[in-house]
Each structure stands twice: as C-alpha cells, then as structure tokens.
Amino acid sequence: MSVLVLGGAGYIGSHMVATLLAAKRDxxxxDNLxxxxxxxxPEGVPFYEVDIRDKAALTEVFEKENIDQVVHFAASSIVPESVEQPLKYFDNNVYGMINLLEVMLDFDVKQIVFSSTAATYGVAKENPIKETTPQNPINPYGESKLQMEHIMKWADQAYGLKWVALRYFNVAGAKADGSIGEDHPIETHLVPIILQTALGKREKIMMxxxxxxxxxxxxxxxxxxxxxxxxxHVLALDYLAKGNDSNQFNLGSANGFSVKQxxxxxxxxxxxxxxxxIGPRRAGDPDSLVASSAKAREVLGWEPKYDDVKEIIRTAWxxxxxHPNGYEDR
Ligand code: UDP
Incomplete structure (x- = not known):
C-alpha cells in the first residue's frame, strides 16, 4: 500500500517524500511541475506529471498504483498572487480538491492529510491562535483553503471520508544535508529572499x-x-490509519518573529x-500570525526538533x- 503525495516535487512535498521514504513507506x-x-x-519513486484538475489522468494513477492514503500539497499558495488572481486560486485549489476527492471516492480511498494554512484565520481575534479561533480569511488564498476544509467536512459527513487539515504557519528551512530545499520560480517568501540577499543574488531585502x-x-x-x-504529516497519516475521526491541527512554534527580527x-x-x-505594506498581510500547537503535540504526539529560528535559517542557508541556482532543472 502506498501514500500518494500530490505536489511531491514542491518545496514541502519533497521534504515529505524524503521523510516517508526514511520511515520505509511506499x-x-x-505533480504538474x-x-x-x-x-x-528520488529515483525509484513512481512519478506522474499530472495536474490535480485532470480527472482522467488522476484516475489512471489510482488504477495503476495501490494507494491507501493521500497527502495533498498540490495547491497555489502565494498570498499576493491570490489577491491579484483570485479565480486561479479557486480553480486550482477548490476545483482541484473536488476533483481529487471524487477520484479518491471512486477508488474507496478515504484518508487524506491536507495542507491548510494560518491564512484561514485572517486577522485572528486571539494570539497564539488555537484551532478553535474563528476563521475569517482576508485574502483569496486563505479563503480557498478554508473552502477546501469545508468541502472535506461535508464529504466526511456524506461518504465517511476522513481528513486531517494541518494549518501551517510559516514554513522554512531545508533537509539538514542540503540535498533538497526551497526553490520557487518566482520567490516571494521571506527566508529565501533574505538568504538570496545574503548570497549577493539580490541587492537588498524590502521589509x-x-x-x-x-x-x-x-x-x-x-x-x-x-x-x-x-x-x-506522518503522525497525521498514522492517526487516520488508526481509525480516528477527522481533525485539524495548527503547526507552528508558538514563537513570533517580526520581519526585522x-x-x-x-x-x-x-x-x-x-x-x-523599509517599503510599503504588501496586500493581504495580517499584523501577526502565531500558532498554539498544543493540540498537535497532545493528540498527534508531535515534537518539533527545531525550536531556534537561527537553526531553521542555517539549514536553508x-x-x-x-545550490545557489536551485535545482537547475527548468
Ligand atoms: N516579507 C517582507 N519582504 C519580502 C517578503 C516577505 O517583508 O520580500 C514579509 C511579509 O510581509 C510577511 C512575512 O515576511 O510578513 C512572511 O511572508 P512570506 O511571503 O514569507 O509568507 P506568508 O506569511 O505570506 O505566508
């Protein structure tokens, strides 16, 4: 039985694949690349260049492979882009999710771990943010991910599809050996932009x-x-495999750092x-997003190993x- 990683050639997906392989999972x-x-x-891992919205191609993957669980990273995820192109986000993220769930149900695959986001909370009413904090997204990216959570909730009620939404805060760093890391075609994220500046590839960072x-x-x-x-994610897959109910967890460190810090x-x-x-504000940015991850620690037994932001930065560095030019495979 295999875990299907959608978006497994992306930044977080590739680290997920490495972690699953280290845990001896198939x-x-x-990925649509x-x-x-x-x-x-990695070589030897079955790979399909397929877009999540392509139902026929996705169906073929499920026909060929013996999939029993799905991890879904294959979504658009850039806040400012979502403000400019909201329909792209609802198409790729929301329609893509509907398509994926339909194919999963066709093959009686009923366990999915899903990348959700702190952006579903919007301007949170409390800090640190808990899973029960009301979700009021202030940008189309966050709205699309909230809709995806809701779609899974109703699919659970109707079809018994079990899901875990992991609401990430700001993901950074790379595998310690430096073999994989963050490389986006257009970089918008803070840590790689800071480090590209440190490397001399950019003149300065605009805060x-x-x-x-x-x-x-x-x-x-x-x-x-x-x-x-x-x-x-591995803990969440195991949580679902044990027959637990659908659930949501924040993943962060409970420590907030400002751009300047x-x-x-x-x-x-x-x-x-x-x-x-110092530059002007960017559209769609809330003041502060800090997670309480107490629930993930208690229920999933999650124990983050990196609790120092400098260590996180060091692995990305x-x-x-x-790989000063990233993967160089474009
Ligand atoms: N940011 C910044 N300059 C940049 C890129 C990002 O000041 O060149 C800020 C951004 O406003 C936000 C934080 O860095 O407060 C993290 O942004 P990022 O795009 O990395 O992640 P997001 O929070 O949007 O998911």
Missing part, C-alpha cells in the same frame, strides 16, 4: 511595512521547520550584512550555498 508522487522540480523526486500593530511595527509570523512539518537572525546565522530597506 510513496507515489503526482508548474512550480515543482522533477529532480527533487514590507513598519506600521503594523506589533511591538516593533513589522509584521510577525511563526516560523516552523519543513522537516518538523513533514514529521507531523528575521533579518537580524539571518545576519547572525550567516555572518553576512544583508542590506534591508546550507541548501542555498550548495
């Missing part, structure tokens, strides 16, 4: 807004290591100067120094 990868990298998928309602005015996020995140931490981790400038 893995099948589906729009943002993923074929060369991040988006210094007038947020936070202690230093820069907006605050909760950074979690990608390998810790992958561990949580992240730049400072990266200066310390890399020993580089990293020029930074290791990957970037080894």
């Amino acid at each position: 893995v099948v990868v589906v 729009l943002t993923g990298h074929r060369s991040s998928v 988006f807004g210094d007038d947020y309602n936070t202690p230093d005015g820069f907006n605050v996020r909760d950074y979690v290591h990608v390998m810790d995140l992958a561990d949580a 992240m730049v400072e931490a990266a200066r310390q981790a890399t020993g580089k100067e990293i020029p930074a400038e 290791n990957w970037l120094q080894k």
Whole structure:
C-alpha cells in the first residue's frame, strides 16, 4: 500500500517524500511541475506529471498504483498572487480538491492529510491562535483553503471520508544535508529572499511595512521547520490509519518573529550584512500570525526538533550555498 503525495516535487512535498521514504513507506508522487522540480523526486519513486484538475489522468494513477492514503500539497499558495488572481486560486485549489476527492471516492480511498494554512484565520481575534479561533480569511488564498476544509467536512459527513487539515504557519528551512530545499520560480517568501540577499543574488531585502500593530511595527509570523512539518504529516497519516475521526491541527512554534527580527537572525546565522530597506505594506498581510500547537503535540504526539529560528535559517542557508541556482532543472 502506498501514500500518494500530490505536489511531491514542491518545496514541502519533497521534504515529505524524503521523510516517508526514511520511515520505509511506499510513496507515489503526482505533480504538474508548474512550480515543482522533477529532480527533487528520488529515483525509484513512481512519478506522474499530472495536474490535480485532470480527472482522467488522476484516475489512471489510482488504477495503476495501490494507494491507501493521500497527502495533498498540490495547491497555489502565494498570498499576493491570490489577491491579484483570485479565480486561479479557486480553480486550482477548490476545483482541484473536488476533483481529487471524487477520484479518491471512486477508488474507496478515504484518508487524506491536507495542507491548510494560518491564512484561514485572517486577522485572528486571539494570539497564539488555537484551532478553535474563528476563521475569517482576508485574502483569496486563505479563503480557498478554508473552502477546501469545508468541502472535506461535508464529504466526511456524506461518504465517511476522513481528513486531517494541518494549518501551517510559516514554513522554512531545508533537509539538514542540503540535498533538497526551497526553490520557487518566482520567490516571494521571506527566508529565501533574505538568504538570496545574503548570497549577493539580490541587492537588498524590502521589509514590507513598519506600521503594523506589533511591538516593533513589522509584521510577525511563526516560523516552523519543513522537516518538523513533514514529521507531523506522518503522525497525521498514522492517526487516520488508526481509525480516528477527522481533525485539524495548527503547526507552528508558538514563537513570533517580526520581519526585522528575521533579518537580524539571518545576519547572525550567516555572518553576512544583508542590506534591508523599509517599503510599503504588501496586500493581504495580517499584523501577526502565531500558532498554539498544543493540540498537535497532545493528540498527534508531535515534537518539533527545531525550536531556534537561527537553526531553521542555517539549514536553508546550507541548501542555498550548495545550490545557489536551485535545482537547475527548468
Ligand atoms: N516579507 C517582507 N519582504 C519580502 C517578503 C516577505 O517583508 O520580500 C514579509 C511579509 O510581509 C510577511 C512575512 O515576511 O510578513 C512572511 O511572508 P512570506 O511571503 O514569507 O509568507 P506568508 O506569511 O505570506 O505566508
């Protein structure tokens, strides 16, 4: 029996595949390679270049492979892009989810672990954010992921489909050996942008807004290591395999860092100067997103190994120094 990893050639998906293989699980990868990298998928792992919205092609994968659980990373995930192109997000994310669930149900596959997001909470009424904190997304990306959660909830009620939504906060870092890491065609995320600046590939980092309602005015996020995140997915798969009910968990560190603090931490981790400038706010950004992960720790037994943001940055720096141009497979 295999775990199907949708989006397994992407940043988080590739770390998931590595973690599953290390745990001796059988893995099948589906990715449309729009943002993923074929060369991040290890040799010997069955790979299908398929778009999640292509029902016939997805059906063929389920026909060929003996899939019993699904992990779903194959979604568009860039907040500012979603503000500019909301329909792209509802098409790829929401329609893609409906298509996937229909195919899963055709093959009686009823367990899915899903990448949800802190962006479903919007401007949260409490910090740290709990799973019970009301979800009021303020951008189309967060809205699309919330709709995906709701679709699974109703599919559970109607068809007994069991799901775990893992609501990630800000994912960063890379596998410790630097063999895989973050490489997006258009980079928008803070940590790789800071480190590309440290490497001299960018002149400076623009810090988006210094007038947020936070202690230093820069907006605050909760950074979690990608390998810790992958561990949580394996625990969630096991949780479903044991016959537990559908559930949601926040994955973060309960520690918030402002953009300015992240730049400072990266200066310390890399020993580089990293020029930074203050720019205008970016559309769709809440002031502060910090997770309480108490529930994931208690119910799933999740124990993140990286609790120091500098260590997270160091692993991303290791990957970037080894692969200054990323995977180079475009
Ligand atoms: N950010 C920034 N400059 C950049 C990229 C990001 O100041 O060049 C800020 C952004 O406003 C947010 C934080 O860094 O507060 C994290 O943004 P990212 O895009 O990495 O993740 P998001 O929180 O949008 O998922």
